[in-house]
Amino acid sequence: MLELLDTHYNYFAVMLLLGIGLYMLIESRNLVKKVIGMNIFQTGIFLFFITLAFRAGGNPPIIEDGGGPYVSPLPHVLILTAIVVGVSLTAVALALIIRIYTEYGTLDEDKLKQLYYD
Amino acid sequence: MIEQLPVLLVVLPIVGGAVPLVASLVSDRAGWPVATLTLVGQVGLAGLLAWTVSTSGTVSYAVGGFAAPYGIELVVDGLSGAVAVLVAVVSLGVLAYARQAGPHSNTFYGLFLLLVAGLTGMTVTGDVFNLYVFLEITGLAAYGLVASGRDASAAVAALKYLIIGTVGASLYLLGVGYLLAATGTLNMADLATKLGEMAAYDSTLVLTAFGLMVGGLTVKVALFPLHTWQPDAYANAPDTVSAFISALVSTVSAYALARLLFSVFTVEFLTAVPVARWALVGLACVSIVAGSALAVSQDSVQRMLAYSSVSQFGLVVAGFAIATPLAVVGATVHLLGHAVMKGGLFAATGVIERKTGATTVNGYAGMASRVPLPAFSFAVLSLAMVGVPPAVGFVGKWYIVLGAVNAENWPVVVVLLASTLLTLAYFARLVERLYFAEPTIHAEADETTVADGSGQAVSFGMVAVIVVAAALAVALTAAVPELQRVLEETLPPLLNQ
Numbered sequence: 272m273l274e275l276l277d278t279h280y281n282y283f284a285v286m287l288l289l290g291i292g293l294y295m296l297i298e299s300r301n302l303v304k305k306v307i308g309m310n311i312f313q314t315g316i317f318l319f320f321i322t323l324a325f326r327a328g329g330n331p332p333i334i335e336d337g338g339g340p341y342v343s344p345l346p347h348v349l350i351l352t353a354i355v356v357g358v359s360l361t362a363v364a365l366a367l368i369i370r371i372y373t374e375y376g377t378l379d380e381d382k383l384k385q386l387y388y389d
Numbered sequence: 390m391i392e393q394l395p396v397l398l399v400v401l402p403i404v405g406g407a408v409p410l411v412a413s414l415v416s417d418r419a420g421w422p423v424a425t426l427t428l429v430g431q432v433g434l435a436g437l438l439a440w441t442v443s444t445s446g447t448v449s450y451a452v453g454g455f456a457a458p459y460g461i462e463l464v465v466d467g468l469s470g471a472v473a474v475l476v477a478v479v480s481l482g483v484l485a486y487a488r489q490a491g492p493h494s495n496t497f498y499g500l501f502l503l504l505v506a507g508l509t510g511m512t513v514t515g516d517v518f519n520l521y522v523f524l525e526i527t528g529l530a531a532y533g534l535v536a537s538g539r540d541a542s543a544a545v546a547a548l549k550y551l552i553i554g555t556v557g558a559s560l561y562l563l564g565v566g567y568l569l570a571a572t573g574t575l576n577m578a579d580l581a582t583k584l585g586e587m588a589a590y591d592s593t594l595v596l597t598a599f600g601l602m603v604g605g606l607t608v609k610v611a612l613f614p615l616h617t618w619q620p621d622a623y624a625n626a627p628d629t630v631s632a633f634i635s636a637l638v639s640t641v642s643a644y645a646l647a648r649l650l651f652s653v654f655t656v657e658f659l660t661a662v663p664v665a666r667w668a669l670v671g672l673a674c675v676s677i678v679a680g681s682a683l684a685v686s687q688d689s690v691q692r693m694l695a696y697s698s699v700s701q702f703g704l705v706v707a708g709f710a711i712a713t714p715l716a717v718v719g720a721t722v723h724l725l726g727h728a729v730m731k732g733g734l735f736a737a738t739g740v741i742e743r744k745t746g747a748t749t750v751n752g753y754a755g756m757a758s759r760v761p762l763p764a765f766s767f768a769v770l771s772l773a774m775v776g777v778p779p780a781v782g783f784v785g786k787w788y789i790v791l792g793a794v795n796a797e798n799w800p801v802v803v804v805l806l807a808s809t810l811l812t813l814a815y816f817a818r819l820v821e822r823l824y825f826a827e828p829t830i831h832a833e834a835d836e837t838t839v840a841d842g843s844g845q846a847v848s849f850g851m852v853a854v855i856v857v858a859a860a861l862a863v864a865l866t867a868a869v870p871e872l873q874r875v876l877e878e879t880l881p882p883l884l885n886q
Contacts, residue, residue, distance in 0.1 A: 293556075296552065305552060309555055309556070312556070312559060313555075316559055316562055316563050316566065319563065320566050320569075323566060323570050345569075345575075346566075346569070349518055352518075353562060356529075359529055360525070360528075360529065360551065360555055363532055363551060364551050364552070367532075368548065370544040371544050371545055373541075383545065387542060
């Protein structure tokens with residue numbers, strides 16, 4: 272078990288981040304914390320992709336830099352795109368939260384539900 | 390020119406979407422003409438592309454000149470050509486509705502065109518990661534559009550949609566990661582060959598990838614336990630937006646699911662791993678029954694229509710999962726027909742609400758005499774959705790059921806036939822109220838609704854859209870043989886027969 276933890280610690284970090292993010296997303300009553308949870312969940316996925324690219328003893332994928340083996344550049348590019356998407360989603364979510372707060376005066380999900388369905 | 394068509398189809402609405410934002414500096418009302426011009430061009434391009442595909446086969450474009458497995462490939466075959474035309478035509482129709490119904494701001498039309506770009510991108514892409522990017526573009530634009538309603542409740546619905554939608558898209562992305570780890574490629578055609586060569590359909594890695602990707606997309610399609618964002622989003626968004634996203638967003642996601650099933654995992658995967666097929670068929674059947682049951686119990690007409698979508702998409706996904714050529718043709722016909730019918734129904738609820746103030750099932754009682762033409766179109770669209778013979782709803786369901794019978798999937802046949810009765814249960818009730826019940830809302834409501842704002846008037850364009858949708862719901866039946874021919878040319882490689 273300890274050995275597995277030592278060699279696969281990044282996968283455990285991925286699972287931990289996914290779990291924490293999803294838990295916050297579902298359990299937290301505060302809307303801002305929900306958005307933070309969403310970000311943590313996405314970060315877990317980013318880390319998973321970066322882990323995919325890793326290669327023991329690999330160099331950064333720059334040709335002049337002393338030769339291979341190189342780390343796979345593809346997942347890094349994908350994740351750069353996914354991070355941009357994540358930032359835009361967060362921006363939209365926060366804008367919506369501001370709108371909700373100015374109208375209902377609360378960020379608490381339960382109170383919001385009461386106001387919303389009345 | 391023909392080779393560049395797939396990419397022009399995506400670029401045109403993106404460029405068009407930027408124009409209204411710049412035009413805001415000069416005029417507040419530039420959005421609608423710009424959007425109309427762009428979408429007329431879009432319909433032309435999509436039509437030309439579909440015609441090319443139907444006469445001379447699949448069109449493929451390598452973005453940036455990077456060849457297929459390394460670069461991003463855009464591929465248009467019979468299936469995606471039909472969906473691209475649907476997206477262009479329906480968005481143009483919705484614009485005719487939006488002219489009077491608003492929202493009128495330039496930012497709204499910017500988002501509108503961005504959504505068209507995202508949907509078209511999802512349709513033409515041949516790369517699983519690129520699909521994720523377009524999925525999120527579609528999502529971002531849809532969240533913004535839902536929130537564009539005047540009430541703050543629209544913002545709450547949009548936030549709910551955003552959070553659930555993001556989790557769905559993120560799960561899909563995680564699935565893409567698993568697939569990349571298993572095969573080292575992202576191109577759909579390449580993935581299909583690599584997965585076939587590996588002959589490791591039942592490896593944990595591939596199965597997890599399948600589960601995550603399908604799970605993520607079913608959130609966007611809104612199948613039963615994952616549908617919770619949909620009724621709020623449809624009911625709180627402005628009428629224009631409900632008509633638009635109910636017609637297209639889930640439809641294109643269901644198309645993406647089909648693409649994933651047939652172009653990436655292929656039918657051999659479904660045959661090799663029966664549990665995957667059964668899980669999908671089971672989910673679809675639960676969705677059909679639960680969606681109808683929830684629809685019957687709704688009081689608000691728009692919520693009823695939203696739950697009806699949950700049930701109808703169950704039908705479509707069941708058709709795709711059965712995966713015999715007949716069932717797939719049926720599912721495609723129902724997918725395209727449903728977009729026209731559901732968009733038309735939402736547009737009709739908007740007109741009926743503006744004219745009479747009726748929003749609930751009881752409120753609709755006796756309204757046929759007050760709004761004869763919209764009510765008649767509403768009734769025609771409802772009956773088409775139930776599957777009364779000359780309408781396109783019947784053809785789709787008939788083919789799906791025939792496909793299920795051919796596959797000897799008897800439990801599914803029973804659910805599919807029962808679904809028609811369930812659909813009848815909620816639509817017949819509404820049509821009966823419309824024509825044969827005593828009105829519960831009287832003419833005074835009319836004056837107050839119209840008096841409180843100029844935005845409440847109903848224009849010729851709005852009624853025309855509904856009438857055209859109703860006519861199309863019947864007339865599309867004539868186009869089914871042609872669609873079937875194109876699909877059968879495209880599908881044998883997909884279905885490997």
